[in-house]
Amino acid sequence: MAPSDETDPDRWARETEQAVLDHAVALAPRLGWNATMARAACAAAGLSEGDQDLLLPHGARDLAALLSRRHDDRAFAALAGVDPATLKIRERIARGISVRMEAGAEDLEACRKCAGFLALPSNSDLGLKLAWETADRLWVWAGDAATDWNHYSKRTILSGFLIPALTMRWFDGRDTAEAFVADRIENVMAFEKWKAGKDFEAPLRKVTEVLSRMRYGPKAEA
Numbered sequence: 001m002a003p004s005d006e007t008d009p010d011r012w013a014r015e016t017e018q019a020v021l022d023h024a025v026a027l028a029p030r031l032g033w034n035a036t037m038a039r040a041a042c043a044a045a046g047l048s049e050g051d052q053d054l055l056l057p058h059g060a061r062d063l064a065a066l067l068s069r070r071h072d073d074r075a076f077a078a079l080a081g082v083d084p085a086t087l088k089i090r091e092r093i094a095r096g097i098s099v100r101m102e103a104g105a106e107d108l109e110a111c112r113k114c115a116g117f118l119a120l121p122s123n124s125d126l127g128l129k130l131a132w133e134t135a136d137r138l139w140v141w142a143g144d145a146a147t148d149w150n151h152y153s154k155r156t157i158l159s160g161f162l163i164p165a166l167t168m169r170w171f172d173g174r175d176t177a178e179a180f181v182a183d184r185i186e187n188v189m190a191f192e193k194w195k196a197g198k199d200f201e202a203p204l205r206k207v208t209e210v211l212s213r214m215r216y217g218p219k220a221e222a
Contacts, residue, residue, distance in 0.1 A: 016055060020045045021066045029109035033117035035059050061126055064114050067107070068130040072137055075103035084142050090185050092142040097162065097181050100134060101169040112170045131159040157188060 023041035024033075031037040038059035042052040056062040078099050084092045104111045118127035135158035144154060161184040169177035 013055060016045065016047070017066055018070075020047065020056065021063060021070065024063045025067070025107050025110040028113040033060055033064065033110075033113040037113075038063055060117060061123060064118060064123070064126060065130060067110065067114055068134065071100065071104040071107075072134055074106070075100040076137060076141060078103065079141055089142065090189055093138065093158070094181060094185055096138040096141060097165060098178060100138070100162075101166060101174070101177055104166060105169060105174070108170060111166075115167055115170050127163060128159065131162045132156075135159045135162055 020041050023044040024037060027037050027040050027044070031040060038056065039049070039052065041063065042049075042056065047055065052059070075096070079096060082095065087095060117123055118130075132155055135155045138158060139154055144151070146154065161181065165177050165181050165184075168180050
């Protein structure tokens with residue numbers, strides 16, 4: 001049973017994080033996405049430096065993660081009215097990415113500053129982690145139930161073009177980003193069609209047969 005608002009020990013943290021994030025989105029266009037902005041956003045929310053260190057120990061990085069997850073939540077709230085079963089897989093992914101891009105575009109200037117922050121070498125790990133989170137949620141919404149290596153390959157591929165797609169949306173506009181996504185999906189579909197006609201396990205079987213003959217003799221092939 002979920003705790004009520006009165007007994008939920010994490011309620012203050014969740015609500016305060018979102019309040020700080022609101023201030024960060026408003027301040028970022030002027031201050032950038034950095035430690036100075038994080039301190040200012042916390043101060044605007046009434047937090048002391050000690051409170052910030054407790055609630056957001058990584059400052060601007062924590063706020064970047066909160067922003068990405070807010071946009072994920074916003075996108076999937078919008079997608080709740082779409083039945084993915086009525087769409088082809090490629091249409092599901094295109095729709096999901098499009099809605100996710102527009103969810104972030106509501107905070108366009110803040111997203112531009114945050115994108116620059118995540119592009120720094122010291123923050124690239126966070127950018128990849130957040131892209132993976134979004135890709136995972138998109139594939140779950142699209143109905144993916146793979147538990148083998150395809151689970152990871154799908155998310156890796158989608159993460160790989162989510163980052164440039166979102167960046168294009170922030171800086172080059174919706175049409176450019178949508179065209180990029182359509183081209184990448186077409187590339188992936190073409191690769192999958194080519195891969196379907198290949199037997200990638202044949203070399204492994206051949207090696208196994210050779211090793212089997214070496215150990216057990218010709219009868220091992222029977």
